[in-house]
Amino acid sequence: MKANTRMRGKWITALFGLSLSGTVGAGVSHIGLTPVFENLSFKRPLLLIEAPLQASPGEILRATKSPRYWYVVEQAGRVIRLQQLENTLQRRVFVDLRKQVESGPNEAGLLGMALDPGFAENGHVYLSYTRRGDPLVSVLSRFVSRDGGRSLDTSSEQILLEVAQPYSNHNGGNIRFGPDGYLYYGLGDGGSAGDPEGNGQNIHTLLGALLRLDVHRKGAYGIPADNPFVKNEGRKEIFAYGLRNPWRWSFDRKNGDLWLADVGQNAWEEINIIRAGGNYGWNLREGRHCYSGDCRRPGLIEPVAEYGHDEGCSVTGGYVYRGELMPALRGVYVFADFCSGRVWGLFKKGTAYARRLLLKTDLNIASFAEDRLGEIYVVDLGGKLFRLTAVMPE
Numbered sequence: 001m002k003a004n005t006r007m008r009g010k011w012i013t014a015l016f017g018l019s020l021s022g023t024v025g026a027g028v029s030h031i032g033l034t035p036v037f038e039n040l041s042f043k044r045p046l047l048l049i050e051a052p053l054q055a056s057p058g059e060i061l062r063a064t065k066s067p068r069y070w071y072v073v074e075q076a077g078r079v080i081r082l083q084q085l086e087n088t089l090q091r092r093v094f095v096d097l098r099k100q101v102e103s104g105p106n107e108a109g110l111l112g113m114a115l116d117p118g119f120a121e122n123g124h125v126y127l128s129y130t131r132r133g134d135p136l137v138s139v140l141s142r143f144v145s146r147d148g149g150r151s152l153d154t155s156s157e158q159i160l161l162e163v164a165q166p167y168s169n170h171n172g173g174n175i176r177f178g179p180d181g182y183l184y185y186g187l188g189d190g191g192s193a194g195d196p197e198g199n200g201q202n203i204h205t206l207l208g209a210l211l212r213l214d215v216h217r218k219g220a221y222g223i224p225a226d227n228p229f230v231k232n233e234g235r236k237e238i239f240a241y242g243l244r245n246p247w248r249w250s251f252d253r254k255n256g257d258l259w260l261a262d263v264g265q266n267a268w269e270e271i272n273i274i275r276a277g278g279n280y281g282w283n284l285r286e287g288r289h290c291y292s293g294d295c296r297r298p299g300l301i302e303p304v305a306e307y308g309h310d311e312g313c314s315v316t317g318g319y320v321y322r323g324e325l326m327p328a329l330r331g332v333y334v335f336a337d338f339c340s341g342r343v344w345g346l347f348k349k350g351t352a353y354a355r356r357l358l359l360k361t362d363l364n365i366a367s368f369a370e371d372r373l374g375e376i377y378v379v380d381l382g383g384k385l386f387r388l389t390a391v392m393p394e
């Protein structure tokens, strides 16, 4: 998200469709939005997370009969738990950290949540938030649920990492476990505009970087032995750097590829595939373009796609689609622009990617979500949630 963005807060439930010309088969030619949890509204929701199935593997085959649990993260510091069993839906507060979370600045708040891969056994939940105070501090903490995921014990908080924020914007904050079992944590460049402190290119600060942490060791965290700066100069937590504000990013559930959308300054929004040790260019480059300094020096990794501010102003990264409902989108990376509400797909063409408009919306898309079946959801900051679906043309 971007600080200077007007918050429309409006949402619509109508379906919009644009033809996926040339890619479409089996009579599916439109992509639309279907409201989910229709009777509920959330306050500035940022994330939707489905809990893993807590049953025997065979239960997956009867997914529609099994209870499904969801967590909706609200920016102000609350997480709502939804329990869906066939047609009934129960809602309760999972955790309320509003007293300690600062959500005044537009890009501050409870920004990230990840369930431990061993959540069913250990109840561990990781939260990333902006803590009240001056300066603002980005906090990564572990909490424990002692009641099977129904609520979080706030007294269990163990702070793993604190990073002071020189300015109020570009807090990043997304956290996720990779397929390698390590916790990844994205931090913006510290904020203001143009990266005045040069944090993006500075490997001695955790700002402007994607971190990779081993949170399954004793103490706060350990450094994975193959992190790129373990044997080199630079902070050992860093996995990749040269990032401006990695607001949303995800792993491809099929092959583990790490797709990261980096919010641009005034001109270009970009999508990256992250490699260990990679320098993604900010603030020398904005997208594929010179921004400042020695912007043509070798070693800066280009985004796989970009778009200009004639089509939006703040990219929201999504997912590579691996579900069943939209066959035409299988293997396609789906993402959006927060300001324009447009949703695109990146279709692989040889070694490059072609960007195609999938859908126009009037939403402020804060995040996408992926359920356990690989279906994709849209989280609108205005308070509503939707599933992306294929719709028949009228």
Ligand SMILES: [Ca+2]
Pocket: 242, 262, 270, 280, 281, 282, 285, 286, 287, 301, 303
């Ligand atoms: Ca870049």
